[in-house]
Amino acid sequence: MTAGSEKNTADAERKEMTSGASSRARLRAIDLHAHIIVPEVYALAAQHNVFSELPTDPGVTDEMRRNIKERAATVLARMSDVTERIGNMDMMGVGVQVLSASLVHQGLEWADAQTSLRLARMTNDWIVKAVALHPSRLVGFGTLPLHVPALAVSELERCVRELGFKGVAISTTAGPMELGDTQLRPFWGKAEELEAIIFIHPGGNRDRRFKRFHLWNSVGQAFEEAMAISSLMYDGVLETFPSLKICISHGGGYMPYYMGRIDRNYVEKANTRINMRKPPIEYLRMLYFDSCVYDRAVLQHLVDKVGAERVLLGSDYPVGETKPIEFVAETDTLSAAQKEAIVRANAAALLGLPNS
Numbered sequence: 001m002t003a004g005s006e007k008n009t010a011d012a013e014r015k016e017m018t019s020g021a022s023s024r025a026r027l028r029a030i031d032l033h034a035h036i037i038v039p040e041v042y043a044l045a046a047q048h049n050v051f052s053e054l055p056t057d058p059g060v061t062d063e064m065r066r067n068i069k070e071r072a073a074t075v076l077a078r079m080s081d082v083t084e085r086i087g088n089m090d091m092m093g094v095g096v097q098v099l100s101a102s103l104v105h106q107g108l109e110w111a112d113a114q115t116s117l118r119l120a121r122m123t124n125d126w127i128v129k130a131v132a133l134h135p136s137r138l139v140g141f142g143t144l145p146l147h148v149p150a151l152a153v154s155e156l157e158r159c160v161r162e163l164g165f166k167g168v169a170i171s172t173t174a175g176p177m178e179l180g181d182t183q184l185r186p187f188w189g190k191a192e193e194l195e196a197i198i199f200i201h202p203g204g205n206r207d208r209r210f211k212r213f214h215l216w217n218s219v220g221q222a223f224e225e226a227m228a229i230s231s232l233m234y235d236g237v238l239e240t241f242p243s244l245k246i247c248i249s250h251g252g253g254y255m256p257y258y259m260g261r262i263d264r265n266y267v268e269k270a271n272t273r274i275n276m277r278k279p280p281i282e283y284l285r286m287l288y289f290d291s292c293v294y295d296r297a298v299l300q301h302l303v304d305k306v307g308a309e310r311v312l313l314g315s316d317y318p319v320g321e322t323k324p325i326e327f328v329a330e331t332d333t334l335s336a337a338q339k340e341a342i343v344r345a346n347a348a349a350l351l352g353l354p355n356s
Contacts, residue, residue, distance in 0.1 A: 180235020225253025
């Protein structure tokens with residue numbers, strides 16, 4: 001094949017994926033990373049979320065503050081308005097969105113046991129109603145009071161058995177606990193038993209080093225995801241529960257891109273492998289990752305590292321990748337089969353949806 005014919009083939013693949021001959025052809029994509037808020041829950045959680053802790057930046061003018069406030073109002077409205085969501089999905093070419101609560105906006109770790117359970121149930125009941133309005137377009141992931149493990153287990157079971165959710169979204173930590181903490185073993189065991197998908201997304205990094213320049217978001221989110229994967233590996237969760245279905249947001253944060261050093265430590269430092277029976281890269285390939293990485297070279301590296309079958313479309317709606325399908329389609333180093341797998345086939349298989 002000549003360079004010109006290769007370019008023509010790539011152009012044709014992009015055109016087919018991003019435009020399509022009909023609305024049915026266009027709306028095939030499955031977006032696994034899309035957020036909601038429940039206004040009543042958010043009203044309480046907003047007093048405790050990461051935004052409430054950000055110091056006033058003297059470099060921000062009054063006009064900037066007004067713009068930030070207006071943008072925040074738009075984002076919050078888009079997360080709670082189901083009608084607008086469907087319209088935006090149509091414009092993006094997304095056929096199905098998987099709804100999960102924005103843990104940055106309305107995480108529950110600040111609340112006591114019973115309050116967090118009540119708010120989790122309010123959120124999950126809201127998602128059920130949203131899905132019922134558009135059952136062919138929306139799929140639900142529940143939310144849990146993960147910092148209270150016993151209640152998290154019971155609500156996980158309700159989410160799957162009673163509400164019909166395909167899985168749940170959790171933060172990268174559970175209060176003071178890392179995800180590999182022994183107190184969370186019953187949760188992981190129940191998730192494996194129920195074959196529930198666990199979508200891991202940060203709730204906002206509170207470290208003082210990340211408070212300036214919005215670093216909690218630009219740098220801190222990927223750091224949290226890397227730490228979550230580290231705990232799942234090193235604390236033996238993936239070894240103990242090998243059938244878990246776990247998807248990490250934002251392409252897994254920093255972890256997939258620095259595995260050489262991590263694998264080296266596994267070989268050279270015996271204490272790093274006390275809960276592992278194989279190199280870290282092999283555990284990494286047991287996980288799923290979304291495509292919301294904002295850099296096509298990074299997406300290609302992720303595919304090279306874990307395989308296209310482990311990567312799922314993710315937009316981070318309504319604040320992330322506004323053209324998630326084009327982002328994948330225009331990654332010319334990916335094959336047509338890999339693009340199709342990422343945009344729909346992988347998520348369809350994971351969620352038990354028809355791949356058509």
